[in-house]
Amino acid sequence: MNYNFTDIEKKWQERWLANGTFNAEDFSKKPKYYVLTEFFGPSGKGIHLGHVKAFTPSEVIARYKRLKGFNVLYPVGWDAFGLPTENYALKMDINPKSATQDSIKIFTNQLTRLGFSFDWSREFSTTDPSYYKWTQWIFVQLFKHGLAYKAEGEVNFCASCQTVLSNEDSQGGICDRCKNTVEVRRRSVWYLKMKSYSEKMLQAINEIDLKDNLKDSQRNWVGKSEGAEIIFELASKGGKDKTEKLKDKLEVFTTRPDTLYGVTYMAIAPEHPLIKKYAKKIANLDKVIAYAKEAAAKDNIERSADKQKTGVVLDGIMAINPATQKQIPVFVADYIMMGYGTGAIMAVPGHDTRDWEFAKKFNLPIVEVIRGGNVELEAYTGDGELVNSDIINGLDVETAKAKIIKHLATKKLATAKTNYKMQDWPFNRQRYWGEPFPIVICEKCGFVPCSDKDLPLELPKIKDFTPDASGNGPLVKALEWIETHCPKCGIKAVRESDTMPNWAGSSWYWLRFLDPHNQNEFVSQEKLKYWGAVDLYTGGTEHVTRHMLYASFWHNFLYDIKAVPHKLPFIRRMCNGLILDESGKKMGKSSGNAIDPIEVINTYGADCFRLHILFMGDYEFNTIWTLEGINGCSNFLKKVWSLLDIVKKDDNSISSTHEKALHQMIKRADTGIIADSNVATEDRADFKFNTVIAGFMEFMNVVKKSGYITKEELRQYLIVMNPFIPHITSEIYESVFSKDIANENFPKFDESKLVESTIEIPVQLLGKLKGTISIEVGEASDSIEKKALAHLGLATAKKVIYVPNKIVNVIV
């Protein structure tokens, strides 16, 4: 009988679905294992190769863990709110709701055809009112705890998508969705106070099991820097060259208070309020205003791409160095950002590269206060002894920092301060397809949250959901929905017309999978206690500084208000590489060069596709997609099928010829798929699916050479391979053993079966390989030295190096 993958795969896929084979149990006696891959953003184009690359590993792990006796939760769901779906619906001229439904249908069919062992009973979409009810509920909690507020601020705005974006959504000044350059606009927006969670998020980064380089990029994004805020008094020229002190003081943030004696000028951002406030005191106001306007016209990209330092002195205003009491000039310069620190700096040209460039250009004095470089040639940013610095002379940098802060603090001129690069999260979008804000705007009561019984606040059905430049979302047009009464005082009021960003629904979805049908709570406490955190969370690297941080923020908040009992959302995170096209570009929905995974399944079968994509390369590295080599996987599956012809159906033993190879193969799979959580991080060598598959092939070669496989060997072999190629192994298992392989236990390997008594070791002469000799394990070194000399035809040697059971090197 030939291997007919089409029929076999269809048969098992239907059976798994009908029987709910992979549905997780709540409260099982088995140990729990929660494995999750970032859920799908469904689109009408169906799944792409990136999905297969991202999901196949977690799928293998889910099946493997079940065979190892775990109660595995491997859920599936849809992240369907947001710009991708809405832009697609606009393009196709259909309603986003039906676009979402259609896409989910397509995805469901396609994922089924890959044989993924999801628990379909827990499926939901972020667009289901029964789900976003609780997204809104969490928002209300954030609001009630003072972590959601509306304010006017400078935000990133994408003119093409007609909406405000978060910093995370506009990394590098580019809209994450349409790749257009974003503009900075002043707008009234809803913010989530993510910045106030900076420390807690840094703590979470320390605790999660994640590669160090990815932790670094997260820490970098949070951007903690410790330093001090220092107050500089200001003075202006009064009549007759007399100076008078101004009422306002200039506050700056610095990480290097030790260099205070080297401050030779000050610089403020073009948007700094000081300019407006003391306009009358600025002699060259025209020039200053012209410069500020010019700076404002540049977008972020231009401003940072042009590294030439520019600026204008504020003629008439001086600052007073609190350490030296000397007066120094104040500049307005666009290398100072209003959004960081206080929007003003103390400039130390001797020890800061940017200040050095500026000072050189404007001929400002450069003072050395830390010994170690030549500040006339370049800024010295290293360590060293303090000089020219009065009370902190002779100290090292760290000691000097502490002393000068303490000294100024007594005069209330400095305080130790920590700053973060991460900003609060602009949380509203002027678009239709998102969760409505459960907020009523009342003239009398201000912002009033909907009460729990009014949730979900459903998105109204409207015909025209096209965004426009008015600055309002399409929901303002839904008058019947917008106009309402204040839940507090009852007078006429309006609803917030913006919607939440697509990251809202994904910021807590892993919790809902624990209890997806609960109508009374976002998730029950009993289920939270049973399932706890996600044991393994897999997905793309690009989410490390975006979704992962949002998720960490929401989870931390829910923990703080005692809504969840565990502090960390995810115990371990692994990031998969990308699938690239031949030219090395990212392959995906947007590039239009995608290969349809369903065609690969039609030609080769799902088992073959799964095997191929895992065998192609390392999980964490980018892989260039090719069908070259898939024949190897196809040939291998034919060989697996042909085992039916050579199995010794009444031999329940393990033959001595196969024993070692069998145990080796099991060991390789057991250590190469996923390590037990008790294995130390540095000792792990898991996620090595390609070498595990090589192990399957090696065992096949051994079996093929001897021309038979015993029934027991076949049983163990099929179970070990089942997570990778579930259809074919289920089919053969059923036909030989009349049982469902899904209920079996993963075989155990026996280390003692892997030990050899006689081994071959290499003999080297002066480090060059000269052949091998056969030795007994544990044989005396004298005897081995003699064998090695004999092999080389030598009588004596200057020195013989013998590394037990590894190598002999002879020196003459």
Add this chain to the structure above:
RNA sequence: GCCCAAGUGGCGGAAUAGGUAGACGCCCGGGACUUAAAAUCCCGUGUCCUUCGGGACGUACCGGUUCGAUUCCGGUCUUGGGCACCA
């Protein structure tokens, strides 16, 4: 500019507490079976030289440590990713 990761046959990739480089597979070549082809099976396959015994070279490049380096150290080049005037 700063930070991180990587560079191994014609190709995808193995092997790093330093110890037989190229596992496993693809492609390719030769053979068996066949009227023929496909499928399948067997053999070969890093490069160069060879008197067919073997020899020399070889893990981006240069240098170092070592009996021994793909692995460790210093420097250079290339590719990919992240951050980007963050005070």
